[in-house]
Amino acid sequence: MRILAIGDIVGRRGREYVMRNLNKIREKYDIDFVVANGENAAETNGINPEIADRLIERGVDIITMGNHTFSCKNGDIAMEDNPRLVRPLNYPPELAGRGYVEVDTGTASIAVINLVGRINMGPADCPFHAVNAALKKIDSDIIIVDMHAEATSERLAMGHFLDGRVQIVFGTHTHVQTADEQILPNGTGYISDLGMTGVKDSIIGTKKEIVLDYFYGAVKRAKFMKETEGDVRLCGCIFDVDDSARKVTALTRVNIEGEL
16 A cells, blocks of 8 residues: 655645645555645644645545644634544543544555654643553554654654554654655654645745744744745655555655646
């Protein structure tokens, strides 16, 4: 099975690019299943029911989230209503939504788990204990984990913690694609950060002038995460999974620009 994981979709420009091009990307790269991080899909923070529904309609199979899960108005409604939307598992259980979802594709059953890190990321329960407990309940052929975290060390630690127990671990959140894609010793495919899907000529998807003001002059504007205009780049990684062996046999970083 060939699985495409798409890095954080940022704002209107990022999500519209995915909606226009994803089915063509699926066909071109012979993709069977798509996971995309959508925690910045609604004007750079959060997601709402309409955006979640449209991304699913246009070819995303599962949407994972992160620390901005509830930043958008009606984000809690989206989490409750859309069964293919997943928020961090290690958030308090009384919050809206679910921390993992299992899907039967007809050829394989796939579970997608969303975790959030704890280093510089705000309050959350331990992601290691949370995923350990969840794996005792999951019996899918392929298990995918989105580790949404600030620290590369925390993401890599999760990769090794789950090596051989899940098929795929990828990191999201920092919006900059890492070059450390690898198959870990026990067969788990890993990359520290998928990168982002948003305007290429920006600073992690937001308008450069706003970020430069903040770093140079300590000026934080009211709408810090203001998206910008320009050409979009889709970043992610393709994982080839041997269904019978339940191991990743190959993985390839992708950077796609322009209309297909």
